[in-house]
Amino acid sequence: xxxxxxxxxxxxxxxxxxxxxxxxxxxxxxxxxxxxxxxxxxxxxxxxxxxxxxxxxxxxxxxxxxxxxxxxxxxxxxxxxxxxxxxxxxxxxxxxxxxxxxxxxxxxxxxxxxxxxxxxxxxxxxxxxxxxxxxxxxxxxxxxxxxxxxxxxxxxxxxxxxxxxxxxxxxxxxxxxxxxxxxxxxxxxxxxxxxxxxxxxxxxxxxxxxxxxxxxxxxxxxxxxxxxxxxxxxxxxxxxxxxxxxxxxxxxxxxxxxxxxxxxxxxxxxxxxxxxxxxxxxxxxxxxxxxxxxxxxxxxxxxxxxxxxxxxxxxxxxxxxxxxxxxxxxxxxxxxxxxxxxxxxxxxxxxxxxxxxxxxxxxxxxxxxxxxxxxxxxxxxxxxxxxxxxxxxxxxxxxxxxxxxxxxxxxxxxxxxxxxxxxxxxxxxxxxxxxxxxxxxxxxxxxxxxxxxxxxxxxxxxxxxxxxxxxxxxxxxxxxxxxxxxxxxxxxxxxxxxxxxxxxxxxxxxxxxxxxxxxxxxxxxxxxxxxxxxxxxxxxxxxxxxxxx
Amino acid sequence: xxxxxxxxxxxxxxxxxxxxxxxxxxxxxxxxxxxxxxxxxxxxxxxxxxxxxxxxxxxxxxxxxxxxxxxxxxxxxxxxxxxxxxxxxxxxxxxxxxxxxxxxxxxxxxxxxxxxxxxxxxxxxxxxxxxxxxxxxxxxxxxxxxxxxxxxxxxxxxxxxxxxxxxxxxxxxxxxxxxxxxxxxxxxxxxxxxxxxxxxxxxxxxxxxxxxxxxxxxxxxxxxxxxxxxxxxxxxxxxxxxxxxxxxxxxxxxxxxxxxxxxxxxxxxxxxxxxxxxxxxxxxxxxxxxxxxxxxxxxxxxxxxxxxxxxxxxxxxxxxxxxxxxxxxxxxxxxxxxxxxxxxxxxxx
Numbered sequence: 083x084x085x086x087x088x089x090x091x092x093x094x095x096x097x098x099x100x101x102x103x104x105x106x107x108x109x110x111x112x113x114x115x116x117x118x119x120x121x122x123x124x125x126x127x128x129x130x131x132x133x134x135x136x137x138x139x140x141x142x143x144x145x146x147x148x149x150x151x152x153x154x155x156x157x158x159x160x161x162x163x164x165x166x167x168x169x170x171x172x173x174x175x176x177x178x179x180x181x182x183x184x185x186x187x188x189x190x191x192x193x194x195x196x197x198x199x200x201x202x203x204x205x206x207x208x209x210x211x212x213x214x215x216x217x218x219x220x221x222x223x224x225x226x227x228x229x230x231x232x233x234x235x236x237x238x239x240x241x242x243x244x245x246x247x248x249x250x251x252x253x254x255x256x257x258x259x260x261x262x263x264x265x266x267x268x269x270x271x272x273x274x275x276x277x278x279x280x281x282x283x284x285x286x287x288x289x290x291x292x293x294x295x296x297x298x299x300x301x302x303x304x305x306x307x308x309x310x311x312x313x314x315x316x317x318x319x320x321x322x323x324x325x326x327x328x329x330x331x332x333x334x335x336x337x338x339x340x341x342x343x344x345x346x347x348x349x350x351x352x353x354x355x356x357x358x359x360x361x362x363x364x365x366x367x368x369x370x371x372x373x374x375x376x377x378x379x380x381x382x383x384x385x386x387x388x389x390x391x392x393x394x395x396x397x398x399x400x401x402x403x404x405x406x407x408x409x410x411x412x413x414x415x416x417x418x419x420x421x422x423x424x425x426x427x428x429x430x431x432x433x434x435x436x437x438x439x440x441x442x443x444x445x446x447x448x449x450x451x452x453x454x455x456x457x458x459x460x461x462x463x464x465x466x467x468x469x470x471x472x473x474x475x476x477x478x479x480x481x482x483x484x485x486x487x488x489x490x491x492x493x494x495x496x497x498x499x500x501x502x503x504x505x506x507x508x509x510x511x512x513x514x515x516x517x518x519x520x521x522x523x524x525x526x527x528x529x530x531x532x533x534x535x536x537x538x539x540x541x542x543x544x545x546x547x548x549x550x551x552x553x554x555x556x557x558x559x560x561x562x563x564x565x566x567x568x569x570x571x572x573x574x575x576x577x578x579x580x581x582x583x584x585x586x587x588x589x590x591x592x593x594x595x596x597x598x599x600x601x602x603x604x605x606x607x608x609x610x611x612x613x614x615x616x617x618x619x620x621x622x623x624x625x626x627x628x629x630x631x
Numbered sequence: 632x633x634x635x636x637x638x639x640x641x642x643x644x645x646x647x648x649x650x651x652x653x654x655x656x657x658x659x660x661x662x663x664x665x666x667x668x669x670x671x672x673x674x675x676x677x678x679x680x681x682x683x684x685x686x687x688x689x690x691x692x693x694x695x696x697x698x699x700x701x702x703x704x705x706x707x708x709x710x711x712x713x714x715x716x717x718x719x720x721x722x723x724x725x726x727x728x729x730x731x732x733x734x735x736x737x738x739x740x741x742x743x744x745x746x747x748x749x750x751x752x753x754x755x756x757x758x759x760x761x762x763x764x765x766x767x768x769x770x771x772x773x774x775x776x777x778x779x780x781x782x783x784x785x786x787x788x789x790x791x792x793x794x795x796x797x798x799x800x801x802x803x804x805x806x807x808x809x810x811x812x813x814x815x816x817x818x819x820x821x822x823x824x825x826x827x828x829x830x831x832x833x834x835x836x837x838x839x840x841x842x843x844x845x846x847x848x849x850x851x852x853x854x855x856x857x858x859x860x861x862x863x864x865x866x867x868x869x870x871x872x873x874x875x876x877x878x879x880x881x882x883x884x885x886x887x888x889x890x891x892x893x894x895x896x897x898x899x900x901x902x903x904x905x906x907x908x909x910x911x912x913x914x915x916x917x918x919x920x921x922x923x924x925x926x927x928x929x930x931x932x933x934x935x936x937x938x939x940x941x942x943x944x945x946x947x948x949x950x951x952x953x954x955x956x957x958x959x960x961x962x963x964x965x966x967x968x969x970x971x972x973x974x975x976x977x978x979x980x
Contacts, residue, residue: 151816224813230790231773231815235739319791325774326789360681361688365698390776391787392794395724399717406709410702417701420668423675426688430680438672445668449661456712458646458719459653462783465776465811529654530640531780533811536819540807545636584685614687623687 095498095595110195111598116180117496118202123169123177124565126209130164133157135558138520138551144541154537155222156238162225163243167250168209170481171339174346175292176205176257178488179285181496183261185589186279188270188607190599193263201256204249212246215239224535226336229317229328233309241310244303251296254342258292261285270588272607276370279587279611280363283370284349287377291338291345295381299335302328326391333384341380344476345373347444347484348415351437354491355419356612357585358434359426360623363612365418372411379408389460398457405455412448416441427626431583432506436487439514443479447472450525468528471521479517486513486564493568494582498595499575505567513560519553584621586612643806643827644782645763645799646723651783653715660708723784726797730765731758734846734930737768737775737788740817742808745930749841749849754823756808759833763799767894769926776812779825785811793895800827850935853928857920870916872909878937883910897933 096113106114137157140148149157180198184191192198215221221243223232232240265286269278305316306328315321317328348369356363363369385393385401419441428434450472454460463469487510493501523546532543539547581590586609592601609616614623642651679688733756734745744752758764768777770790777796778785781804786796810821828836843849854860862871872882881889882896885908890896899906901924904917924932 151819155813155816155818222816226813228774228813231813235773235815319789325791359679359688360686362690362692364691365693368693368698368702389720390785392789392792395721398720402717402720403710403713406713409709410706413705414698414702416668418698420672420675421694421697423672424679425691426675426679427681427686428676428679428688430676438676441672442665442669445665449665452661452709452712453654453657456653456657456716456719458716458721458723459650459657460716461720461723461785462650462780464785465778526638530637531778531807531809533778533809533819535813538819540822542637615690618687621685623685624683626686626688 093593094597095593096598097498097595099598108199110191110199112180112184112192112195112198113496113596115198115202116177119172119176119180119205122202122206122209123172126164126168127173128561128565130161130169131558131561133161133164135554137161138554140537141539141547142544142551144539144544146538149537151537152222155224155535156220158535159221159224159243160216163212163221163247165477166225166339166343167247168205168212170343170477171250171254171292172205172257173343173481173485174350174488175261175285175288175342176201178350178485178492179261179288179346180257182281182492182589183264183285184268185495185592185596185600186282186587187265187268187273188588188601188605189264189268190601192260193268194260197256198260201253201260204256205253208246208248208250208253210246211249212243215242215246218242226332227303227306227328228332229306229309229325230319230323233306233316233328234318234320241307244307248300248303251300254292254296258289258296261289262293265289270605270607273588276367277607277610278370280352280366280369280373281349284345284352284373287373288342288345288349291342291377291380295335295338295342298331299339302331302335305331326388326393329388329391330384333387334381337384337387338377338380340473340476341376343481344444345376347440347481348373350484350488350491351419351440352415353587354433354437354487355422357491357583357587358431358437359423359428360584360614361422361426361612362610362614363418364421365414366611368414369418372414375411376408379404379411383408386455386460389457390464402455402457406452409448409452409455412444416445416448430507431490431503432501432510433487433491435507435510435514436483436490439510440480440483440487443475443483443514443517447475447479450475462531463528465534466528467524467532467534470534471524471528474521474524479521483513483517486510489564489568491583492589493571494578495589495594495596497568497572497575498578499571499573500578500582501564501571501575502567505563509560509563509567512556512563516553516555516557516560520550520557521553523547523549523553581621584623586614586617586621641781641804641806642783643800643802643804644779644784645801646719647781647783647801649719649722653719657712726765726795727763727799730763730797733758733764733766734927734934735766735768735777735788736771736926736930737777737810737821738771739773739815740810740821742777742810742821742823743927745846745927746837746841747846747934748837749843749845750837751840754808754821756823756825757833757836758800758825758827759830760800760803760827761830763797765795765797767793767795767930769793769898771926773814774812775810775814775821778809778811779806780809781806782825787812793898800825803827803829803832846931846934847938848935849928850931850933850938853924853932854935857924859932862917870912872912874936875939877939878933884908885910885912885914894933897936898929901929901932 096111140154218239220238221240222238223236223240265282308314309316315323317323317325352363352369383401383405385397386405389398454472490501490506527543527546532539578594580593588605732747736743742754744756768788770788772790775788776785777788782798784796784798786794804827806825808823808825810818863874877892880892882892883889902921905914908914
């Protein structure tokens with residue numbers, strides 16, 4: 083069959099066209115840069131995960147038994163900094179996004195290939211500065227850097243960490259600009275906005291947030307550093323500053339940053355589900371515009387992090403109602419993904435398992451957001467484990483599940499090889515079970531009143547902490563498993579062919595791994611996204627026989 | 632491991648019942664919807680499991696009525712949740728007028744509490760059951776947060792300003808007090824207990840542990856110790872505004888605005904006297920006491936000013952530091968139009 087044709091060994095692809103370490107370090111090929119990012123953030127993910135594991139072990143006992151308070155505080159700070167800025171924010175956009183955006187729009191590369199490479203170098207410099215802070219003794223401010231603790235009281239390497247994050251922001255902005263320019267200017271003939279795969283819509287919305295929000299973080303961290311070094315009163319009331327000003331500025335970036343982390347996950351899931359249900363995405367327009375709506379409304383809800391911070395009750399009401407508005411587009415997406423599966427031709431391969439797991443976990447994460455946005459209820463649960471559980475359901479249950487699902491889905495395209503399906507399924511189930519066992523008990527802990535960032539805690543919370551730690555070890559196994567078999571399959575996996583899933587999308591029209599400039603000739607798009615009708619003959623698909631229902 | 636699994640926290644304040652009810656209702660609502668989605672998802676995945684390798688699914692792209700339903704229904708439900716949450720928030724944030732005033736000064740890593748009767752506590756707070764208690768709180772260093780899970784309430788405690796929190800315990804007991812805003816190395820050690828006591832027990836508790844007298848009496852001592860009394864005479868208005876009849880009364884400042892002489896204003900006038908000059912008085916007369924007087928002594932000074940008697944010549948503070956009832960009818964202290972502003976300004980707080 084045509085689709086199973088294996089690329090002849092003589093065909094040059096982006097992996098074998100040039101050899102040697104320099105050919106990677108000086109590459110401007112978006113696919114290779116995507117892999118450079120993949121390598122970097124994988125290392126950083128396991129570093130951040132190691133910190134999390136240490137925390138979970140410490141919390142086995144109500145007293146400090148493994149690490150001191152100082153160390154514990156540094157562990158959760160470095161876990162947060164690395165996972166947020168050095169894994170989640172670059173995760174899907176800079177790996178899969180880099181790899182896929184030009185291919186999905188039928189282009190040879192991104193609009194600015196050299197800026198793309200520069201963004202990786204800037205990212206690596208940022209990561210090195212942050213890791214320098216770590217080896218010099220770490221930072222203990224929490225990833226939120228709340229003032230005046232961070233600007234005046236902490237005796238750790240706050241400035242080094244802030245500089246690391248500051249630099250990483252330039253990498254984010256470069257990537258965002260590149261995607262915006264590429265999606266605007268380089269779409270293949272016929273690929274109108276309303277024919278774009280949702281992956282591109284979501285990546286576009288993410289890029290807009292990256293470009294608009296990141297400068298605010300940069301200036302905020304710069305102000306912390308200025309106050310710390312020059313004793314200029316900006317945030318510390320003892321110097322005439324306002325500590326709550328910091329929170330406004332920080333969350334003005336960091337709430338949109340949540341959407342930087344989750345919109346790309348929506349992007350991935352919106353590709354997996356239609357292609358594994360062989361059915362067009364239900365309500366394409368609603369899903370596309372809900373990404374844009376999230377990007378816009380997401381800028382107006384930062385105050386919901388500050389309901390007990392001493393702001394006025396009326397501003398709190400405004401932020402509360404806006405938080406409910408931003409939940410509507412997310413709800414729309416969940417319903418539309420679910421409806422896509424209904425009456426599809428559903429297969430249960432690993433990417434689909436991750437996608438279905440994503441819907442479940444993201445739904446729980448999103449719904450507990452409705453609890454937290456309720457003002458009177460938030461007063462009790464804010465700054466407790468309820469919040470921890472909520473955002474891990476979004477960030478880990480959502481973003482990381484989608485990241486893994488996406489990597490399994492596009493792995494044949496990236497590597498040209500198939501991963502072992504059986505192990506893939508086992509890993510997906512392990513991650514799902516381990517995740518829930520880790521984080522569901524934390525909702526209970528939160529309502530009981532267990533505050534976050536506590537190295538020691540009252541004894542009545544111990545049992546739930548033990549369950550959570552047990553879950554975390556299972557989750558860890560679930561993460562190491564794909565790392566092993568994906569590396570194995572890179573060499574030993576069976577050749578995938580250009581389109582092993584019989585999926586619709588320009589990236590599946592080229593060989594696997596793709597040639598250096600993706601396509602032999604510029605494709606012309608005459609179909610809508612997920613248009614199985616138009617691709618029926620090309621994919622050798624047939625309509626389902628009428629069943630007796 | 633002495634205790635087994637615990638799933639539900641103590642509920643011991645006037646607001647905790649409603650927070651519990653909200654939680655249960657949300658669990659039922661969201662649980663139902665989430666279960667519905669999960670069942671539908673799993674049903675679809677199994678019912679429509681691909682049977683032949685080359686088979687397509689149904690090609691429906693949308694059903695407008697279905698989409699409108701799941702856009703409108705959540706929006707309406709969300710507005711209902713918002714309104715309930717906002718209503719609870721007002722109940723939790725706004726202290727009743729008859730609340731017992733207590734003062735909290737937080738520092739790395741302890742809670743210091745001062746009662747109007749003069750008792751001081753560290754990492755403990757004794758309160759009577761059945762009486763609202765209002766905490767006026769500030770921090771000497773970083774941001775902390777005063778969190779009592781059994782009361783379902785929490786408020787950040789900021790350096791450089793006052794925030795308030797109130798609660799009314801409904802049953803006697805010993806409840807956790809946590810610092811909920813990360814504040815440095817021993818954040819997890821900044822914990823204590825709130826003891827809610829039957830009114831009679833509380834009265835008995837109040838009879839002991841205040842060797843220096845009431846908080847306002849301590850304030851009077853500081854009032855002389857820091858030389859406040861040298862200028863703020865009570866016989867006439869000289870270079871300084873008269874402090875009698877001041878607390879929670881409208882004050883006209885040099886810009887012509889009126890503001891209320893509440894705790895925050897009095898605190899600011901001690902630490903940064905030039906920030907707001909009373910109408911008709913000069914700036915740069917009063918020294919700046921920032922860094923000179925610790926927060927807990929400022930609390931005592933405010934308590935003293937609060938207790939200054941309502942009629943001229945009556946300089947003795949009331950015994951327990953409570954605001955005399957007559958304050959509400961007294962004219963304001965300064966400015967040509969000061970008398971017209973009383974009453975309505977009071978109610979704005």
